[in-house]
Amino acid sequence: MAEEKLPTRAENFADWYNDLVLKAELADYSPVRGCMVVRPYGWTLWENIQGQLDRRFKDTGHVNAAFPLFIPMSFLEKEKEHVKGFAPELAVVTHGGGEKLEEPLVVRPTSETIIGYMYSKWIKSWRDLPVLINQWGNVVRWELRTKLFLRTAEFYWQEGHTAHATEQEAREETLRMLDVYTDFAVNEAAVPVIKGIKSETEKFAGAVMSTTIEAMMQDTKALQSGTSHFLGQNFAKAFEIQFTNQNNELEFCYTTSWGLSTRMIGAIIMTHGDDQGLILPPRLAPIQMVLVPIYKNDAEKASVMEVTNRIWQELKAAGIRIKVDDREGVTPGFKYNDWEMRGVPLRMEIGPKDVEKGSVALARRDKPGREGKSFVSQENIAATVSEMLVNIQAALLERATAMRDSHIHDPKDYEELKQVVQGGWAFSYWCESKACEAKVKEDTKASTRCIPIDGQPEHVGTCIVCGAKAKRKVYFAKAY
């Protein structure tokens, strides 16, 4: 049961986040350092995320499969950049069945290698392509500093792995899946994101090009919320994923990979939550509406519960995820706070006065106090509730977008850039040199987040750091 208040976001955003995750019962610390236990409420949220993504993957022609947790160490070593990137954070199994293993097994940090190996077995002809497979699973990366959902040693995600005959097709796939993520984030999670391309230093180990969706949290830090990589022929060459083309010539495939993890839950928390607790977007919320019956004695209870049950049936039949909080011995006020902590988007109260008047009270989670409260007729209640959930979903996206846009700046010089990244993002011309990127990081702790795909200026400009000619603009921001 949730109890007591959270620290405010202004006081201490990090503590607010941690406390909220625990008190809303999304997750808990595990006895294993850096790992988390996802509790039923958090997992149901993840299942809803999975459902929406999986639907989109199937709609774009992908199928699911499952690959093993263990990967031979030698597989990782086959792609030079890949192993360099992941070596420091690998968990390695050296023993099995009481015997030392001949070759150590890596607990997968991602599955490009083992899937590449399998693809080389499965792909022979251009007729076998494209291969469009997704896997839902867990991976392990031995992180030094962890934070629930945002960075844990083990996390849950999906990883899509595709193989194509041509570079163009693989590049299109990379961007198609980035669009899927964008559509999901914006329209299901109500998290506004900017899609763009990662710099050379920020890209995935082994990729030719990494793309990302970046979201701004309420502390203005950036959160990479999903990534899609064009891997070129790097993994195809490492694992000999080859096919015979229509001219009977042997060619290497072009591959992609793309992933979105339980980190998205962190994005939702830090995008929408307030000082009362979590606020969940209705489309993903495990419980969309909680119904609190109110009564003083048995007579009132009988009449209130009659109406409560009728409305419960009606809303359930309309497909609304609803819970009746009929706990005895806790006051309605306690229940309000309890469900607000858990972020349930809408609350309905039914008391003796409502029974009398044929009304119910509705309270929107996104608008605290009187502003979010309304009294509506019991007539057509399913339509009223559905409409309100749609409105809440839209209001969350609108509020988050306004917050983000008001914290993106276009600094006029480097001095101003150093200022703005302390409390927002800078959108500036950049010459795309590692030196300038490193200088910003050194001076401000802000890194390049992405070169956005949309919204690039028509004209060339000058790099905000060194003044050299720059074709494109990039976002600089502190990041999680």
Place this chain on the structure above:
RNA sequence: CGGGGUGUAGCGCAGUUGGCAGCGCACCGCGUUUGGGACGCGGGGGCCGGCGGUUCAAGUCCGCCCACCCCGACCA
């Protein structure tokens, strides 16, 4: 892995010159309550992070170790 901090009931903490291990919340029982975090009465719960030392006596003093948290370097 460097710097700082904290370890006492599920959580948050107090514990004086070393002298019976406590408080608040939570939990259990009974009763009264219930439209914004109710109240009364009763109750259960401890390897005081671990190991060693000093002492008649250690939560308290000393040494070593461990764990976790925060800040840095690395990251979905």
